[in-house]
Amino acid sequence: MFNSLMKSVFGSSNDRYIKSVGKIVNEINALEPQLQTLSDDELRAQTDKFRGLLDNGSTLDDIMPEAFATIREASTRVFGMRHFDVQMIGGIVLHRGEIAEMRTGEGKTLMATLAVYLNAIEGKGVHVVTVNDYLAARDAEWMGQLYNWMGLTIGVVVPNMDETAKRDAYNADITYGTNNEFGFDYLRDNMKHERAQMVQRPFNFAIVDEVDSILIDEARTPLIISGPTEDKSDLYVALDEVAKEIPEDWYEKDEKSKSIQLTEDGLEQTEQLLISKGMLETDNLYDVENTQVVHHLDQALKAVHMFKRDDNYIVKDGKVVIIDEFTGRMMEGRRWSNGLHQAVEAKEGVKIEPENQTMASVTFQNFFRMYPKLSGMTGTAATEASEFWDIYSVNVVEIPTNLPVARIDEEDEFYKNTMDKFAAIAVAIKEKHEIGQPVLVGTVSIEKSELLSQFLDKEGVKHEVLNARQHEREAHIVAQAGRLGAVTIATNMAGRGTDIQLGGNLDFRIEDETGAMEDGPEKDAVIARVKEEVAIEKQKVLEAGGLFVLGTERHESRRIDNQLRGRSGRQGDPGLSRFYLCLEDDLLRIFGPDTLFSKMMNSNLEDGEAIGSKWLSKAIETAQKKVEARNYDTRKQVVQYDDVMNDQRKVIYEQRGEIMESESVDDVVLDMRHDTINSIVGTACPPGSYPEQWDIEGLKERVEEVFGLSFPFEEWIEEDQVEPEIFEERLRTETDKMMEEKIAKNDPSIWRMVEKDVLLRQLDFHWKEHLATLDALRQVIWMRGIAQKQPINEYKQEAFGLFETMLDTLRGEVTKILFKSELQISQPQTQALPDLPDFLTGHIDPLTGLDNSNDGDGSEQRPELFGSLAGSPRAASGPGGSNTDNPYANLNVSRNAPCPCGSGNKYKHCHGSANNPNAKLNA
Incomplete structure (x- = not known):
């Protein structure tokens, strides 16, 4: 007050x-x-x-x-x-x-x-x-x-x-x-x-x-940005068949969170079903060996029993295309994550594309x-x-409007069911159409758009349907939605950004009428005629009451309802808006209290009868606020988790930038080598321990693995006053000396290039692996809540530890590759680095795998992130001509030298193997 x-x-x-x-x-x-x-x-x-x-x-x-x-x-x-x-x-x-x-x-x-x-x-x-x-x-x-x-x-x-x-x-x-x-x-x-x-x-x-x-x-x-993993098409198809055999009484659906949980009896029955099909490694569904099957079964259940064709997605040209829940538009090239898209592809019987592994990500x-x-x-x-x-x-x-808003926003009308509601909507549209008032109808899905279209066909009302199937014509159709007697059905905010002008959009009309006409008197005459026609038509539309915006449902967000209303009454024009609701609408069915709506309306409303009430409209707005608050919590949770990764991403990207701008990274490499030595010695000889407690055999093995060197650690221990710091100092002295000798044997400028390239590639590789680890951690960290712990705090601690481990591993790998590398280049020359491949791009919800709204590249190429140290992996060729299996064939790498891919193995046992030219990085 x-x-x-x-x-x-x-x-x-x-x-x-x-x-x-x-x-x-x-x-x-x-x-x-x-x-x-x-x-x-x-x-x-x-x-x-x-x-x-x-x-x-x-x-x-x-x-x-x-x-x-x-x-x-x-x-x-x-x-x-x-x-x-x-x-x-x-x-x-x-x-x-x-x-x-x-x-x-x-x-x-x-x-x-x-x-x-x-x-x-x-x-x-x-x-x-x-x-x-x-x-x-x-x-x-x-x-x-x-x-x-x-x-x-x-x-x-x-x-x-x-x-x-x-x-x-x-x-x-x-x-x-x-x-x-x-x-x-x-x-x-x-x-x-x-x-x-x-x-x-x-x-x-x-x-x-x-x-x-x-x-x-x-x-x-x-x-x-992601790259492909192994093909698991057979698993998707097999689990799709299992999901289709599971009856409704075996599971419970939660439409709010779009999840499905098997009941206790359902778990037992499903377990027996999977055992009978030979799909489990053990007889217990939740043994570690069956984790992958359980995960993909969960996705198959969602695909079969939760996701609806022509509502959540459509099948176009043999591909599953997601429909944006906010705009109703097709999202070409966009895919759900965690195997959900593959599960839907298996359900629809189309080609199953492989899952992808995250290589880089950022939230908006x-x-x-x-x-x-x-x-x-x-x-x-x-x-x-x-x-x-x-x-x-x-x-x-x-910002205040230039002219006062003259649009009339009427109270919502409530009906018992969808058929009654759509029949009333068709009658209302016909009435407006007959007096020439243009109507823009907002729906929430393709299915609802086409259902309403059928009602209008029965009423004999000519109309345009704009949804994901007509995405290409979107702007053109919406631009003419203000013409005399026009009826346009659009999903959500289709055509957002296109101005609806009463009497029609002049620019679009001129473009349609003139086409490819050349400038001249004839074209000028056509333009003048169109301007006159639009002016006359606008006056008739104004007399009819302006644009009538009709909403067939309330959306989860008040903003989208307000956007729909706002299409009418531009620049002081008259207009009208009204929403039609029923008990079967998703917002009322999922979020509205049962006693509030259903008992009152079912007992007091006859078939086809409608009521309007400010009290009911207020209750709807309250439900919308609850949904908005829940969605905000979801977005806030995404930010909280990404903030953890963002701090790490800044460190990695800043490091990359410094490496790229540096002419030489020998100081970075030197620090990495010394840190690696400190880590190796610290692990084998923990601070505060006695010499008899030291793991000398493990120390020797690790030094041999990384540096290819043997040192008389036992003799050093027999000397007086031996401390781990002495081991570190002697190892640093010896390795520095050997590296200087190695560089002296090669062209220093080429060696600096190799150091820089190895450092960048290893940084990218381990960052990619770290992202995959964080993705997996985020999927399971919620379980810490059962132990009365805050999942986000647990995630921060775990992520920090994983980041430290990743950096430690990175230092060791870079040191090992550079220390054991042997350069043999027949014709030394500076080659340009290859262009970055066209990776797969996605826009994926890390919590549910839903709401994927990325722009795909449209490229069929696959990433080759860890190619040649000196040239493009696609340009590789060997003595026998083209060799696409071995990207290093043109480098003349010594058979006993470490493989340039960074695996740490000798070239002859990795990519240089005649029997296995396409060995994996971790072979």
């Missing part, structure tokens, strides 16, 4: 913020008459003027008013569009590193040009992040006209670009791209072997379009927190303001 009173008197904190920014807008407006008098060349020269001011000590805040006034005048001349004052407010918010919540149709794309131009003047790079490649290319082409006119350079990054072109795009003043591609390029850069191969430069400033979708909805699923939270300044824009962010602040330390500012 007191807060409401204070807000009515002094306004909200958001109102006070907007009022304070208004003073800067007035300052910008005061500069407009002066800039209008400048010629085009004089206006373009403003960019160089601003750069000069920055060079002389001015800050971006100092030049902001004039820079904003300049880009507004340039926009007026290039596009014929002048920024509204509210867009100026939004531009200031973006420049300050905050999130601008601006209603749909208020011009977010044009608003962003203000902050983009100002920050691009510095030349440090501005990243504009979009949700898909179409929007990235569209916005770059459209806004690029303005930036180029002002003397700035533009770049666009998309999957499968040439490395040189991608590097040029990142070096531009302004770079457009998707969140996935920016993230994957960051990971790929940190897998390369030379700084010159990297495409990105240090991060500076990012503006994230549809920031709620990218930083909230997709933030629970990390970006992952930790990726975007690397930008010194981060901002974003969307139509809905206020409901998640606390999460934006907690995770990203970014404030949300609600």
Whole structure:
């Protein structure tokens, strides 16, 4: 009560913020008459003027008013569009590193040009992040006209670009791209072997379009680069058959967490079923030997009994394609993790692709927190303001609309079942269609879209269905959803980023009508006719009441409902929105209290009857808040676990960067050799122990294994006052001397290259293995909660210990390879390092394996991470011609030298073996 009173008197904190920014807008407006008098060349020269001011000590805040006034005048001349004052407010918010919540149709794309131009003047790079490649290319082409006119350079990054072109795009003043591609390029850069191969430069400033979708909805699923493991197709198929034989009374489903658990009786029955099929190593299902079978059986049960075709996925061209639960779009190239995707492929009888092993990963939270300044824009962010602040330390500012909102938001209507609800929806749509009012219908799945389409066909209503099956036509269909009498059915936020204009989108209409016509009087006449038709049609739509947005279900997130409503009533246009609900909706069925809805509605509602109630709508909103809180906890948990890995990732990537930039890494190698000696001696001769307790035999074996040397440790012990430190000192002296002699026999410059390459490759190999270990740890660490321990704290301790172990192993392997290597190069020459292979990319939930929403590379190549030390493994050939099995055939490696792959074995017993040319690294 007191807060409401204070807000009515002094306004909200958001109102006070907007009022304070208004003073800067007035300052910008005061500069407009002066800039209008400048010629085009004089206006373009403003960019160089601003750069000069920055060079002389001015800050971006100092030049902001004039820079904003300049880009507004340039926009007026290039596009014929002048920024509204509210867009100026939004531009200031973006420049300050905050999130601008601006209603749909208020011009977010044009608003962003203000902050983009100002920050691009510095030349440090501005990243504009979009949700898909179409929007990235569209916005770059459209806004690029303005930036180029002002003397700035533009770049666009998309999957499968040439490395040189991608590097040029990142070096531009302004770079457009998707969140996935920016993230994957960051990971790929940190897998390369030379700084010159990297495409990105240090991060500076990012503006994230549809920031709620990218930083909230997709933030629970990390970006992952992976490589293939062994093929287990037969196991997937066999367990799929078992899962299909398991009846419902053997298991319990939890739709909230999308999990299935066998009951106690079900476990016994399933165990006997697996034994009868000969699929268990022992007669106990939960013996260690059967771990893999249990894991994949669990995934098969989910695939068969939990995941539905045309709802969670579709089968297209013989492949299982995931449907994004937030947007209803197909996610080409994206795969569920932990064998779940393979289980679904086995269920559908399509080709089963092998599982992949993680080689690099990062969450969106930790990726975007690397930008010194981060901002974003969307139509809905206020409901998640606390999460934006907690995770990203970014404030949300609600930007007022240019014109008052005239849309009418009606109360929800409740029905007993889906059929009654859809029948009522079809009647309502028909009524609106007959009076010419356009209707945009939002559904939650392909299945619901097609069911509603059938109802409309019965009513004789012409309509468009936009879902994952029509992804290619998405923007075009949505753009015309505001035409007279149009009925468009869309899954969730399909077409997000495309403006719905009453009477139809003029630009799309002109493009359709003119096609490939050349400029001239004929084309001008067509354009004039289309403009007139659109103006007349818009007036008729306005008279009919504007766009009617109809929601067939409430979503888990209030933001998505608000996004759907926001498609209507743009720029002060009239509009209408209404949601239709029933007891069978997922939100009510899974999260709504049974006594609240079902008892009251079943006893009081007749078939086909509807009720509307503010109380019921409030109860729905409460359920949504609970789901949002649960989803936030999930995302927060992902951040907590990734923060542990992020600290380690920073160490590894910083180390890689230093190695790549160094001309010589001999000091690093020397430290590693000495640390290895200390570790070997410390293990055999623990501090504080007596000589008779030392493991001298183990010490000798380990020194022989790593250095190939023998030392008279027994004689040293017989000497007076022998301590482990003396062993360490003597070993360091001897090994340093032998390494100096070895380097002297070879070309020092080539040896330095070998040291650097071995160090990088071993670092990559052990980091990859460490990631796999952490993945496995994260899968089981929750069990520590049974012992009343905090899983995250246990994970931190375990991960730290594993990281220390990994570094210790890395030091030992690098030392062993370099100490036992023998270089025999017939024609010494500097060869360029190979390009990084196209790895598989994924965006996978580490907790459940669900919500995979990555951008795949679309490449069929497989990674060859540990190839030749001196050349491309794909270019290898031997005396008998091409030898694709042995990537080292062209190096003339001595048969008794260590294999260049890093296994530690002699070449003749590893890749050089005639009988086994493709031996594994750990052979």
